[in-house]
Amino acid sequence: MSLLAQIVNGIALGAGYALLAVGWSVLLGSARLVNFAHGQLYMLGAFITWWGTSALGLPYFVAIPLAVAGAAILGMMMQLLMTRLTLRQDLVSLMLVTLAFGYIFTGGASLIFGGDPQQIPSPGMEHRFIVFGAHLAYQDLVIIFCALGLYAATWWVLTKTNMGRIVRGVAEDPKLAQLYGISPAKVYIGVFVFAAASAALAGALIAPRSPILTSIGFEEVIITFLVVVIGGIGNILGGLIAGFGLGIFTALFGAYVSPAYSMAAAFAVLLVFLIVRPQGLKTS
Amino acid sequence: MTALLEVSDIRVRYGNSPAVQGVSLSVAAGELLAIAGANGAGKSTLVNAIAGWSRGPAHVEGTVTLSGRDISRLTAQERSRMGVALVPEARGVFGDMTLEENLLMVKAPQEGTGRTYEVEDIYGVFPQLRDRTHAQTSTLSGGERQMVAIGRALRAAPNLLILDEPSVGLAPRLVLEILHHIRELVEDGLAVLLVEQNVKAALEVCDRLSLLEQGRVIVTGTADEMRDDERTVHAYLGGLRS
Numbered sequence: 001m002s003l004l005a006q007i008v009n010g011i012a013l014g015a016g017y018a019l020l021a022v023g024w025s026v027l028l029g030s031a032r033l034v035n036f037a038h039g040q041l042y043m044l045g046a047f048i049t050w051w052g053t054s055a056l057g058l059p060y061f062v063a064i065p066l067a068v069a070g071a072a073i074l075g076m077m078m079q080l081l082m083t084r085l086t087l088r089q090d091l092v093s094l095m096l097v098t099l100a101f102g103y104i105f106t107g108g109a110s111l112i113f114g115g116d117p118q119q120i121p122s123p124g125m126e127h128r129f130i131v132f133g134a135h136l137a138y139q140d141l142v143i144i145f146c147a148l149g150l151y152a153a154t155w156w157v158l159t160k161t162n163m164g165r166i167v168r169g170v171a172e173d174p175k176l177a178q179l180y181g182i183s184p185a186k187v188y189i190g191v192f193v194f195a196a197a198s199a200a201l202a203g204a205l206i207a208p209r210s211p212i213l214t215s216i217g218f219e220e221v222i223i224t225f226l227v228v229v230i231g232g233i234g235n236i237l238g239g240l241i242a243g244f245g246l247g248i249f250t251a252l253f254g255a256y257v258s259p260a261y262s263m264a265a266a267f268a269v270l271l272v273f274l275i276v277r278p279q280g281l282k283t284s
Numbered sequence: 285m286t287a288l289l290e291v292s293d294i295r296v297r298y299g300n301s302p303a304v305q306g307v308s309l310s311v312a313a314g315e316l317l318a319i320a321g322a323n324g325a326g327k328s329t330l331v332n333a334i335a336g337w338s339r340g341p342a343h344v345e346g347t348v349t350l351s352g353r354d355i356s357r358l359t360a361q362e363r364s365r366m367g368v369a370l371v372p373e374a375r376g377v378f379g380d381m382t383l384e385e386n387l388l389m390v391k392a393p394q395e396g397t398g399r400t401y402e403v404e405d406i407y408g409v410f411p412q413l414r415d416r417t418h419a420q421t422s423t424l425s426g427g428e429r430q431m432v433a434i435g436r437a438l439r440a441a442p443n444l445l446i447l448d449e450p451s452v453g454l455a456p457r458l459v460l461e462i463l464h465h466i467r468e469l470v471e472d473g474l475a476v477l478l479v480e481q482n483v484k485a486a487l488e489v490c491d492r493l494s495l496l497e498q499g500r501v502i503v504t505g506t507a508d509e510m511r512d513d514e515r516t517v518h519a520y521l522g523g524l525r526s
Contacts, residue, residue, distance in 0.1 A: 165389035169378050175339055176376045180390045180440055181364040 005133035006255045007248055012140040014247020016209075018240050019147040020202040020220055021227035022154055023195030029234025030158060030171045031191040033086055034095055037078070037102035038224055039217030041071050041196050044105055045203025046212045047113045050120045060122045064204040068197045074105075075196025079189045086188045087174070102217065109214040122208035143205050150198065151240045158236065167191060171234075219263070226266055230273050232282030241281055288313045288475045289334070289444050294346030296326070296333045296499075303329040305499040306346075313443065316467065316476040318486040320520060321496035327479045328373050330496070331446045334477070335370035336360040350444065367397030369442035371433045373449050373479075379422030383413060386421055386432050392441035398474060399441060406435035409465055427458040434462070438469075445469065446477045451485060463489045483520035487511055495519075 020042060027033050035041075045067045052063025078101055079086065085093050124139030158164035167187055170177045174184035202220075227246055231238035246266060253262045273280060287310035296304040304326040311317045321327050333344045337360040347356045355363050360370075378386055384403065392400045407414040410431040416424060421432060430450050437445060447466065451459040459482060467489040470476050480486035486493060487507050494504040495515060503513060510516050 162389060162391070165381065165385050168381060169389050172378050172380050173376070175337070176372070176378070178360040179335065179337060179364055179370050179372065179376070180436065181361045181393060183361050 002133050003252075005131075006251050008131050008134035008136065010248030010251030011244060012134075012136055012144065012247070013251055014244035015140070015144040015147040016202065016206040016243075017223050017227050017246050018243025019143060019150065019205065020199065021224045021231070021239055021243055022147075022150055022236075023198035024224045025228050025231065025234070025236060025239040026154060026158070026167075027191055027195040028228055029236075030167050031188060032089060032091075032171050033188065033191065034091060034098065035078075035192065035195060036095055036098040036221060037105060038098075038195070038199050039219070039221035040102040040105035040109075041074065041199035042203035042206075042220045043212070043214060043217040044074065044109060045071055045200025046120060046207030046216070047109055047118070047203075047214065048200070049204040049207070050118050050212065051113060053121055054118075060120070060124075060208075064201065067200045067204045071200030072193045072197040075193045076189055078196070079192040083185050083188070087185060089174075102221075106214055106217065113214055115214065117211040117213050119211050120204075120208040125208050137209075139205070139208055146201070146205055147240070147243070150201075151236060155236045222263070223266075226270050229270060230280050232280030235280065235282045238281035287311060288351055289477070290347075290349045291334055292347050292349075294330065294333055294344065294348065296329050296342050296344050298340060298342055303342075303499055304333065307496070307499070307501050309494060309501065309504070311444065311475045311477055313475050314470060314473045315492070316470045316478060316490045318478045318480050318483075318490035318493040319496055320480055320483045320486060320493060320516075322519075323481075325496040326499040327496055328448050329499075331370065331448055331477060331479055332372070335368050335446055336363045337370060337372070364440055365393040365395075365397075367393075367441070367443040368446065369437035369440045369444070370446040371430075371437045371448060371450065373452070377421045377424075377429050377432050377436070379420070381421055382418050383421055383424065383428075383432055384417045386436050387439055390436050390439040392439065397441050398443035399472065401435075401438045401441065403439075406438060409438070409469070410435060426453050427455070427462070430454065430462060431465075434466075442474070444475045444477065446479075448479045449481060450478075451480060451482050456485075459485050460488065483516060 024038055027035055048067035048070045049063045052058045052066045053060055082094065082097055085097065122139055124142050125137050128135050128137050158167065166182055170182060170184045170187040177184055227239055227242045231242035249269065250262045250266060253265045289311040292308045293306050294304055295306055307330055309317065319327050332338050334348055336358055347354055349355065350366055350368060355366060387403045387406055413428065413431055413435065416428060421429065424432065450462055463485055466476060478486060478490065487510060490507050492504060492506050493510045494501045503515060505513060
């Protein structure tokens with residue numbers, strides 16, 4: 001395959017990475033919170049979509065909102081249980097508690113959905129087309145447009161709306177925000193719900209590319225972490241660029257060096273970034 | 285004058301150490317009460333307790349009533365919606381946002397409290413902010429940041445404005461300028477509680493002044509009375525009667 005074809009493949013891959021990371025980017029950057037169950041919410045997004053199509057007989061595109069709503073409810077429940085920790089900004093405890101939630105989600109999912117690999121039937125995977133020698137599915141186009149659309153919407157909400165200003169205000173100084181009638185606890189719930197719902201959307205859209213197991217999720221958290229840190233914490237545009245960049249890097253490394261080591265190479269890039277440019281792609 | 289704010293026997297302690305030991309005071313609409321005292325006298329602790337706010341784990345007792353309604357058990361955000369606006373010490377502004385965003389993010393509560401201020405009205409009170417509207421707040425001067433903090437508090441349409449040491453770190457001319465802006469708001473009917481170490485400046489604009497020492501009010505009087513008060517003159521006005 002030509003270099004151009006690999007870049008096109010990388011763009012398709014990277015759109016998925018960017019989509020996966022957008023919720024975390026807002027969570028960590030704008031609310032200074034973490035959620036290590038992010039990958040498991042991705043997995044649940046994929047499995048609820050599969051369950052919606054296979055058990056309820058829903059069309060694929062109708063099952064997606066079901067998965068997004070399910071993850072949003074789980075995200076809200078998580079945040080309600082963790083309110084005290086988030087109000088204290090206790091990141092270490094939050095990391096451990098969300099990791100625990102992740103394991104509970106994995107266990108719960110294998111209990112409900114079983115341990116067999118499943119395939120989400122998406123009409124987007126049925127037809128393929130060729131761009132510069134790269135074989136893409138219509139699903140890839142859906143992922144690219146959703147990633148671009150969600151980033152644009154997120155950027156707009158955070159910078160142009162009062163809701164965004166309140167989220168940024170709470171991120172900077174939750175105590176000060178209280179003096180103006182703003183409830184940090186409610187803002188944290190909103191941001192957490194968005195992050196959980198967007199992880200599920202990523203799962204519902206990306207997972208049809210390959211068979212799914214309830215054990216997936218760990219690699220997704222790692223990719224999310226890479227994208228958010230390279231993009232520059234809190235930098236929405238940086239996250240988008242980092243997502244696409246990581247996709248292209250992984251595709252090229254996989255094609256010209258070895259696909260087995262592409263994740264290790266991505267981490268080497270992260271190390272270089274953390275040493276040379278700890279602020280990531282952020283300009284200020 | 286009937287009091288808008290009534291504070292009775294308020295006590296605050298951090299762990300076992302008492303910071304405020306039974307303070308009672310009142311402020312009427314259209315009145316400016318200044319609170320002066322040395323560092324550590326409990327001034328900030330007192331006004332934070334009135335606003336129901338604290339950066340640390342404070343234990344508060346006593347009652348705070350606003351327009352006759354007991355608000356002692358309400359959270360800071362609930363008190364804010366009832367018309368209490370505190371501008372905390374060290375100019376609480378959101379540095380990552382622009383000046384305009386700082387003002388826009390605060391909205392007046394649904395039910396009427398005090399006068400509502402549009403962003404344009406804030407520029408009317410502090411005209412020098414108009415030129416810096418799109419500047420990142422962290423790049424503003426100390427005086428400008430203080431004006432943003434006060435402007436943002438006004439956006440919440442308060443009927444009680446509490447200012448905690450707005451003059452810290454500002455040039456004397458700027459202190460008087462800001463205090464005169466505050467006085468105009470008082471003439472407009474706003475009740476203001478002003479914590480101020482610069483007693484001379486406070487006496488220029490306040491109606492009454494209370495001296496706080498070791499968490500207790502040791503004397504309260506009108507501005508004229510306090511200018512002649514021995515303790516005030518001795519401790520805060522350099523021993524010289526003005």
